[in-house]
Amino acid sequence: MSHADQAAPRLVATHPKTPAASGGGTPGNGTPGNSEYTELARDIRASGLLRRRYGYYWTKLAAIPVLLGVFIAAFILIGDSWWQLALAAGFAVLFTQIAFVGHDAAHRQIFKSGKWNDWVSLVVGDLFTGMSYGWWQHKHTRHHANPNKKGEDPDIDLPVISFTPEQVARRRNKVTAWLVAHQGVFFFPVLLLEGLSLHAASVRRVFQREHVDRRAVEILFLGIRLGGWATLVFLVLSPGIAAAFLAVQLGLFGFYMGASFAPNHKGMPLVPHDVRLDFLRRQVLMSRNIRGSRLLDSAMGGLNYQVEHHLFPSMPRPHLRRAAVIISAYCRQRDIPYTQTGLFESYGIVLRYINRVGLGEKDPFECPLTAQRQSFGPHDG
Numbered sequence: 001m002s003h004a005d006q007a008a009p010r011l012v013a014t015h016p017k018t019p020a021a022s023g024g025g026t027p028g029n030g031t032p033g034n035s036e037y038t039e040l041a042r043d044i045r046a047s048g049l050l051r052r053r054y055g056y057y058w059t060k061l062a063a064i065p066v067l068l069g070v071f072i073a074a075f076i077l078i079g080d081s082w083w084q085l086a087l088a089a090g091f092a093v094l095f096t097q098i099a100f101v102g103h104d105a106a107h108r109q110i111f112k113s114g115k116w117n118d119w120v121s122l123v124v125g126d127l128f129t130g131m132s133y134g135w136w137q138h139k140h141t142r143h144h145a146n147p148n149k150k151g152e153d154p155d156i157d158l159p160v161i162s163f164t165p166e167q168v169a170r171r172r173n174k175v176t177a178w179l180v181a182h183q184g185v186f187f188f189p190v191l192l193l194e195g196l197s198l199h200a201a202s203v204r205r206v207f208q209r210e211h212v213d214r215r216a217v218e219i220l221f222l223g224i225r226l227g228g229w230a231t232l233v234f235l236v237l238s239p240g241i242a243a244a245f246l247a248v249q250l251g252l253f254g255f256y257m258g259a260s261f262a263p264n265h266k267g268m269p270l271v272p273h274d275v276r277l278d279f280l281r282r283q284v285l286m287s288r289n290i291r292g293s294r295l296l297d298s299a300m301g302g303l304n305y306q307v308e309h310h311l312f313p314s315m316p317r318p319h320l321r322r323a324a325v326i327i328s329a330y331c332r333q334r335d336i337p338y339t340q341t342g343l344f345e346s347y348g349i350v351l352r353y354i355n356r357v358g359l360g361e362k363d364p365f366e367c368p369l370t371a372q373r374q375s376f377g378p379h380d381g
Contacts, residue, residue, distance in 0.1 A: 037280040037311075040330050044312060047326060049319040056318050057110045060101050061120065064128060067094060072232075080237050088245045092195075092252035099129045099257065100301025100317075106136060108314040122214065126221035130229070132202030134212040144313060147286040149271040155261075156270065160190055162357055164270065184355035188255070191262075195254030199226060260299075263290055263346035264306035267353035268339070283310035284331060288349075289324065289340040296343065297321060307338060 044050060071091060078084055102125035104110055105117045121133040139154050146152035156163040162170075162180050179186065203226070206218045234242045268286050271277070277285070290296065290304035297304060297320075305320035308327055315323060331338040341349065 034278050034280070036334060037278070040280065040311070040327065043326060043330070044315075044323060047322070049323050049326075050312065050315055052110070052112065053316040053318050054110075056316065057101075057104070061110075061124075064098055064101065064124065068098075068128065075232075076236055080241060082241060082244075084237060084241060084245050085248050088248035089252050091249045092256060095129050095249075095253050096256040096260070097301065098124055099131060100260075100303075102129060102131070102133070102136075103301065103303075104317055106133060106140070107309075109316045118213075122217060122221060126202075126218050127225050130199050130202065130222060130225040132205050132212075132218055132222060134215070134218055135202045135205035138205065138210075144310060146271070147283065147310065148265050148268055149273065149275075151273045153265075155265065161187065161354060163266070163354065164357065168357060180358045183358040184351045187262075187351060187354060188259075191255045191258035192251040193254060194258045195250040195252075198254065198257065199250075259347075260301060260303050262350055263341075263343065264288055264303060267346075267349040280311070281336060283307065284336055284338060286310075287339070288346060289338075290343050290346055291340050292343060294321070304343075 071087070071094060075084065075087055075091075078087065102121050105120035105124060108114065108117050110120060111117050118133070121136075125131045125133045125136065143153050143155045148156060150156070150164060150166075157167070160179075161183055162168045168180055202222060206212055206215055206222060212218065230246070233245055236242075237245055265286055265288065268288055271282075271286065284307055287306040287310050289307050290300065292304060297317075302309065302317035302320050305324055308315065308320045308323045311327065312323065328338045328340070
């Protein structure tokens with residue numbers, strides 16, 4: 001279905017003391033929007049799309065150590081050679097795909113048992129990928145609760161990219177002001193540093209004074225992964241090749257991760273801090289799906305179904321494609337804009353938006369809405 005002529009999402013502020021405002025965070029509390037979500041959830045549950053997919057995930061979990069073993073054996077056999085840079089790119093893809101499995105486990109998609117999911121997240125995230133589950137949980141939970149909400153969503157409060165005029169104003173010296181004004185140009189190159197940033201943020205998190213579940217386990221696993229990986233690389237390769245190998249592996253890992261997460265919310269409406277929305281609209285209006293084949297589903301780890309993932313975070317990844325058909329039709333029937341674009345189209349939207357903010361756009365709330373009207377093009381329902 002074409003949504004090209006569909007009006008952009010309108011966000012209506014509600015007084016914090018009204019029922020719609022106070023209950024916006026809890027689906028199914030009796031407000032009209034939440035009643036709609038309850039109805040949708042009933043349809044989704046009846047369709048069987050929330051049932052576990054043990055065969056799918058056990059296959060992935062069994063494949064992870066096998067593939068890692070094969071890659072490490074190849075790394076050792078190739079030895080001190082510049083051909084290792086090609087293998088570094090392979091490791092970047094493998095680590096990102098492993099991280100997607102950790103993401104699924106952290107959202108309780110794999111097992112019914114919370115402890116089983118936690119331990120898969122710890123092993124897959126900390127030990128195999130070098131990303132702290134505690135850090136991810138702290139950050140990502142806040143994002144899911146309030147996507148694109150100012151002051152609430154950590155994904156729109158980044159150290160190097162500005163998404164609002166307030167963030168632009170904080171870059172006061174001439175160098176940072178120039179970088180922000182050209183941030184659209186630097187957006188993708190900056191992603192090459194994301195892998196290093198993810199590892200650094202993970203290490204900081206486990207050593208902070210704030211509470212971290214299973215802190216000792218996370219420190220042990222991160223130490224083995226990060227320290228052991230660096231040791232292996234420098235034992236097998238000469239210093240120059242080792243440094244180049246790590247640069248390629250970390251750079252492409254960060255780029256792949258960032259390029260998979262960036263299209264999903266950036267350039268969608270930003271929600272002022274005092275605006276309250278029911279759960280259904282809060283998740284649908286701020287999320288963008290990326291249409292494509294099953295190959296794209298695998299490449300993006302299911303993150304291309306961001307609307308479905310935000311509405312039903314515990315839905316197993318292989319069910320998201322079928323759920324998208326049901327949810328897009330449900331939104332269409334209720335005149336709720338359901339945004340879906342092509343992958344490269346989504347990157348264009350993101351770059352145009354952050355360019356406009358960086359160049360001094362006065363109304364950041366209007367930027368993504370205008371972009372949606374003028375740039376989204378056809379949206380399939």
